[in-house]
Amino acid sequence: MKRIFAIIISKVIMKLARFLGHNGTNFCGEAAVKIYPDLLEWFSSQVKKGIILVAGTNGKTSVNNMINAILKEAGYSVVCNELGANLDSGIVSAFIGSSDVLGNINADFACLEIDEAVLPKILKFIKPDFIIFTNIFRDQLDRYCEIEMILNKIKTALKDNSGARLIINADDPSLVEMGESVPNLKYYYGMNESMDTTDNHVGADSKNELIKDSIFCRRCGNRLQYERYYYGQLGYYFCRNCGFKRPVPDFCASIEKTPMHLKVSGRDFFRANIFTGFINSYTAYNTLAAVSCAALLDIPTAVIEKGLLGYKPQIGRMEKFFINKPIVFNLVKNPVGFNETLKAIGQDNREKTIAIGINDYVQDGRDVSWLWDTNFEILLDFDDKIIKYIVFGRRRHDMALRLKYAGIQMNKIKLADSPKLAVHYMVSDRSSVAYIFANYSLLFETRSILKRRSKDVSDYHMPSVS
Amino acid sequence: MFQITICHLYPELLNLYGDTGNITALVKRCQWRNIQANVVKYNVGDHIKFTDIDIFFIGGGADSEQGIASSDMNKIKPYLQQAVEECKALLAICGGYQLLGKFYHTRQGPIEGLGILDLHTESGEKRLVGNIVVKMTAEKPYFLVGFENHTGRTFLHGLKPLGYVVSGYGNNGIDKTEGIRYKNVFGTYLHGPILPKNPVLCDELIRIALKNKYGVEILSELDDSIEEMARRHILKSQHILS
Ligand SMILES: [Zn+2]
Numbered sequence: 001m002k003r004i005f006a007i008i009i010s011k012v013i014m015k016l017a018r019f020l021g022h023n024g025t026n027f028c029g030e031a032a033v034k035i036y037p038d039l040l041e042w043f044s045s046q047v048k049k050g051i052i053l054v055a056g057t058n059g060k061t062s063v064n065n066m067i068n069a070i071l072k073e074a075g076y077s078v079v080c081n082e083l084g085a086n087l088d089s090g091i092v093s094a095f096i097g098s099s100d101v102l103g104n105i106n107a108d109f110a111c112l113e114i115d116e117a118v119l120p121k122i123l124k125f126i127k128p129d130f131i132i133f134t135n136i137f138r139d140q141l142d143r144y145c146e147i148e149m150i151l152n153k154i155k156t157a158l159k160d161n162s163g164a165r166l167i168i169n170a171d172d173p174s175l176v177e178m179g180e181s182v183p184n185l186k187y188y189y190g191m192n193e194s195m196d197t198t199d200n201h202v203g204a205d206s207k208n209e210l211i212k213d214s215i216f217c218r219r220c221g222n223r224l225q226y227e228r229y230y231y232g233q234l235g236y237y238f239c240r241n242c243g244f245k246r247p248v249p250d251f252c253a254s255i256e257k258t259p260m261h262l263k264v265s266g267r268d269f270f271r272a273n274i275f276t277g278f279i280n281s282y283t284a285y286n287t288l289a290a291v292s293c294a295a296l297l298d299i300p301t302a303v304i305e306k307g308l309l310g311y312k313p314q315i316g317r318m319e320k321f322f323i324n325k326p327i328v329f330n331l332v333k334n335p336v337g338f339n340e341t342l343k344a345i346g347q348d349n350r351e352k353t354i355a356i357g358i359n360d361y362v363q364d365g366r367d368v369s370w371l372w373d374t375n376f377e378i379l380l381d382f383d384d385k386i387i388k389y390i391v392f393g394r395r396r397h398d399m400a401l402r403l404k405y406a407g408i409q410m411n412k413i414k415l416a417d418s419p420k421l422a423v424h425y426m427v428s429d430r431s432s433v434a435y436i437f438a439n440y441s442l443l444f445e446t447r448s449i450l451k452r453r454s455k456d457v458s459d460y461h462m463p464s465v466s
Numbered sequence: 467m468f469q470i471t472i473c474h475l476y477p478e479l480l481n482l483y484g485d486t487g488n489i490t491a492l493v494k495r496c497q498w499r500n501i502q503a504n505v506v507k508y509n510v511g512d513h514i515k516f517t518d519i520d521i522f523f524i525g526g527g528a529d530s531e532q533g534i535a536s537s538d539m540n541k542i543k544p545y546l547q548q549a550v551e552e553c554k555a556l557l558a559i560c561g562g563y564q565l566l567g568k569f570y571h572t573r574q575g576p577i578e579g580l581g582i583l584d585l586h587t588e589s590g591e592k593r594l595v596g597n598i599v600v601k602m603t604a605e606k607p608y609f610l611v612g613f614e615n616h617t618g619r620t621f622l623h624g625l626k627p628l629g630y631v632v633s634g635y636g637n638n639g640i641d642k643t644e645g646i647r648y649k650n651v652f653g654t655y656l657h658g659p660i661l662p663k664n665p666v667l668c669d670e671l672i673r674i675a676l677k678n679k680y681g682v683e684i685l686s687e688l689d690d691s692i693e694e695m696a697r698r699h700i701l702k703s704q705h706i707l708s
Contacts, residue, residue, distance in 0.1 A: 147528070148528050148529065148530060215478065216478075216479070216531070216534070221530070221534055223478075223510075366595075366596065366597070366613070367483065367595075367613045367615065367657070367658075368613075368658075369483040369484030369485075369487075369613060369657050369658050369659060370483075370484060371484065372484025372485075372486065372487030372490075372658075372659050372662075373483075373484045373486070394699070395699070397692060397695040397696035397698075397699055398663075398696050398699070400692050400695075400696075401662055401663065401692050401693060401696045402487075402662075404692055405487065405490050405491060405494050405662055406490075407494075410689075410692065413692075415695075
């Protein structure tokens with residue numbers, strides 16, 4: 001009875017929230033869990049074929065939605081928190097959204113992205129068949145403290161979930177160490193060769209130095225050596241002291257040119273060629289993770305390839321608009337993601353305007369020090385092609401300050417009091433393309449302004465960077 | 467042309483919360499005044515000439531990394547101690563600040579500090595997180611603004627704090643003190659990073675370095691209008707400015 005009450009209440013809240021134009025799907029789940037804490041257990045026990053969780057700092061929304069697209073292509077019914085509400089309440093909401101009032105769902109699979117800090121709690125209620133780990137970078141530390149603590153909590157939680165098979169990014173030493181210290185069955189995926197879009201040399205000079213959160217061996221504390229280095233802490237690493245090293249992946253991929261596609265090969269003679277348009281280091285990892293999972297679920301190659309063709313990135317991920325000029329809109333949330341985005345726009349030779357919006361609400365992280373961990377010095381390499389830098393959001397002054405200390409001339413930096421004004425400045429200067437970045441709480445407002453003013457462009461998205 | 471050398475201690479280990487931005491601020495504010503600033507990095511096992519250094523900087527890190535740093539630090543302790551006694555400038559943030567003290571009582575037991583500063587730290591229950599404003603007690607009053615994020619509670623044994631908390635927690639959340647000022651050592655819990663947003667403190671470190679090395683005390687003025695605006699946002703949000 002309590003269960004039915006909880007579901008009805010939250011269904012009403014969900015309708016109400018949509019009516020009022022709210023996008024946060026965490027809220028109604030929160031209400032439901034308060035009334036009936038066992039709701040997650042009830043729902044997840046009804047999933048017929050398998051539960052897949054996706055965790056990690058960057059890329060989880062993309063990976064999760066790619067798997068969703070593949071499973072749907074294969075004809076399965078799937079419960080998925082596709083909008084990226086990834087706290088426990090968001091996961092409850094996803095189930096409630098596809099249940100009837102009695103709480104019955106009809107799902108073959110559940111694929112759910114989970115905030116890595118919430119994963120230990122979720123594992124008490126849900127017994128997943130697979131958990132995919134994308135990467136662990138610093139993200140919103142003032143909410144969740146340090147990475148180390150999160151990894152330890154996940155390790156503990158996995159010990160009671162030894163049935164869950166782990167799909168782990170082999171190129172990430174923190175994740176691999178975590179995997180090695182739990183008894184679960186593990187599959188690894190990793191990139192096969194050097195990727196163009198990344199700095200490929202170890203010990204880059206200070207200007208291009210990237211954050212390497214865990215360049216120290218998590219087993220013995222010695223410094224890790226890199227035979228090949230991608231970004232963050234990702235690459236071919238090994239420890240001279242204790243022998244810890246990148247495991248041989250079960251699935252690996254390389255980016256092929258002309259026409260651009262991702263070539264995946266794996267265990268049991270698995271081969272696939274994924275054509276999704278533009279591929280960078282980010283999309284390559286995301287796609288590889290999704291394909292590995294699908295292959296382990298025995299989905300036929302042709303279905304995987306076709307499913308990914310139909311995959312559309314979620315909003316605010318390199319989304320395209322047109323107001324006087326082409327505009328590319330992207331969510332930014334942490335240094336590693338922001339660095340990769342900055343590098344990517346450096347490859348666009350057109351004269352451009354760059355707008356950056358930074359807020360400091362709880363969902364953004366109240367601490368904006370991550371702007372100083374982001375390598376805005378990358379911009380100096382193509383500053384001559386940038387007409388103007390526009391900063392907006394509550395922390396626009398901090399952003400302007402960061403650009404100043406990166407070495408950008410102050411007369412190129414313009415402060416905008418609102419997203420609306422930022423868009424106005426951006427579309428009225430003489431550049432031929434504009435890039436606009438915003439963190440989470442600015443995402444929806446900024447996007448709706450862009451959408452309202454945008455000339456009808458085709459529904460084309462560039463693949464996700466986040 | 468004046469020339470100063472800044473030493474970044476353990477940049478590979480102690481590099482949380484954008485604190486490398488402090489080095490950037492020091493270098494830029496020197497360059498804008500035509501002072502040449504060299505940065506020397508000291509990582510575990512390195513050998514550098516400590517007597518050549520004018521400004522030392524040490525940041526904070528995760529527990530395990532702080533442990534690695536602290537065991538190496540004992541090797542360079544004599545050099546650091548000498549620098550401190552010679553009134554060299556040293557800025558220590560969060561974990562680096564704690565390491566300069568006598569000991570740190572963690573739940574797993576005490577960690578020996580360097581003992582350069584007469585203070586100690588205990589680990590607390592609640593994490594002290596949020597924007598912070600501190601009134602600096604030095605020569606002229608100045609509001610330091612930043613962000614704090616620490617579980618450690620630091621207690622000064624009669625030493626002078628860097629300032630008093632106007633909004634936030636500070637050293638321990640109890641006695642309203644924040645950080646430490648001993649000779650030319652500045653210890654603090656302010657991340658953010660502290661120097662770009664508090665140019666007066668940044669310039670103070672540069673001034674000390676120039677005074678030690680060249681006997682020069684006057685720094686040319688810079689345009690700090692954007693710094694002021696960023697500061698004002700915090701001061702307003704903490705209801706110190708309207
Ligand atoms: Zn090792």
